[in-house]
Amino acid sequence: xxxxxxxxxxxxxxxxxxxxxxxxxxxxxxxxxxxxxxxxxxxxxxxxxxxxxxxxxxxxxxxxxxxxxxxxxxxxxxxxxxxxxxxxxxxxxxxxxxxxxxxxxxxxxxx
Amino acid sequence: xxxxxxxxxxxxxxxxxxxxxxxxxxxxxxxxxxxxxxxxxxxxxxxxxxxxxxxxxxxxxxxxxxxxxxxxxxxxxxxxxxxxxxxxxxxxxxxxxxxxxxxxxxxxxxxxx
Numbered sequence: 001x002x003x004x005x006x007x008x009x010x011x012x013x014x015x016x017x018x019x020x021x022x023x024x025x026x027x028x029x030x031x032x033x034x035x036x037x038x039x040x041x042x043x044x045x046x047x048x049x050x051x052x053x054x055x056x057x058x059x060x061x062x063x064x065x066x067x068x069x070x071x072x073x074x075x076x077x078x079x080x081x082x083x084x085x086x087x088x089x090x091x092x093x094x095x096x097x098x099x100x101x102x103x104x105x106x107x108x109x110x111x
Numbered sequence: 112x113x114x115x116x117x118x119x120x121x122x123x124x125x126x127x128x129x130x131x132x133x134x135x136x137x138x139x140x141x142x143x144x145x146x147x148x149x150x151x152x153x154x155x156x157x158x159x160x161x162x163x164x165x166x167x168x169x170x171x172x173x174x175x176x177x178x179x180x181x182x183x184x185x186x187x188x189x190x191x192x193x194x195x196x197x198x199x200x201x202x203x204x205x206x207x208x209x210x211x212x213x214x215x216x217x218x219x220x221x222x223x224x
Contacts, residue, residue: 006153033212042201043154045212088153097142097161098169099213103153 004091006102014110019076021105023089030092032065032072033099038085046087079109114138115216117202123222130189132219134202136182142205143185144213145169145177147198154201160185192223 003026013019023032031050035043047056049065049072056063060083062075076083086104093100114137124130134143145157146169156169158177166177174196178186189196199220203213 009151035213042215042217043213045214048212090154097167098156098159099144100156100170101146101154103151 004100004102006105010106012108013079016078019079021074021087023072023102025070025091028069033090035088036085081109084109117216117219121220124192127191130192132187134185136204140204140206144203145187146201149198194223197223
């Protein structure tokens with residue numbers, strides 16, 4: 001079955017430093033989604049990428065979808081304590097009816 | 112946030128007992144999902160539904176069953192709970208095909224002793 005891998009599993013950064021998490025799929029994806037889960041909370045949808053090589057920005061967050069549509073990344077510039085949480089990527093399979101999540105990257109920010 | 116309510120929010124039960132978790136939505140969305148979240152495993156799909164009485168298995172469906180008799184309700188049942196089913200369970204809904212984004216409920220923390 002399809003696998004979605006994320007690295008790193010954990011990341012500690014000093015406030016103000018940049019952060020990147022990487023997502024790799026074993027198969028080509030029609031699209032990829034990113035979610036954020038705050039500690040004790042539920043996953044919240046951030047963005048969806050569809051096109052090969054697509055880059056989207058949300059304030060300090062930059063999302064990229066690889067040319068081969070098998071990998072993606074999320075980059076946060078100048079992290080803040082409000083960025084703390086676990087970031088998940090997810091890709092569809094089974095004709096789009098199911099979403100497979102990566103294991104997530106837990107971001108911790110030291111003030 | 113989308114109108115999704117999970118109940119109960121917390122439950123402690125003994126091994127071998129049946130447990131039912133409920134997900135209720137007010138969005139009239141077609142697709143509903145049950146995920147479990149465990150440290151080191153991320154979110155794993157248990158079962159999903161694509162309409163009333165239409166359900167299918169996810170990647171970790173053993174030991175679980177589901178029912179959807181109304182659009183708004185999706186029930187997850189553990190027929191005979193085991194300690195390996197201790198987890199946080201999330202319900203999610205989606206409005207369309209080809210993976211329109213999921214909206215998650217607040218989760219149910221289940222402990223099986």
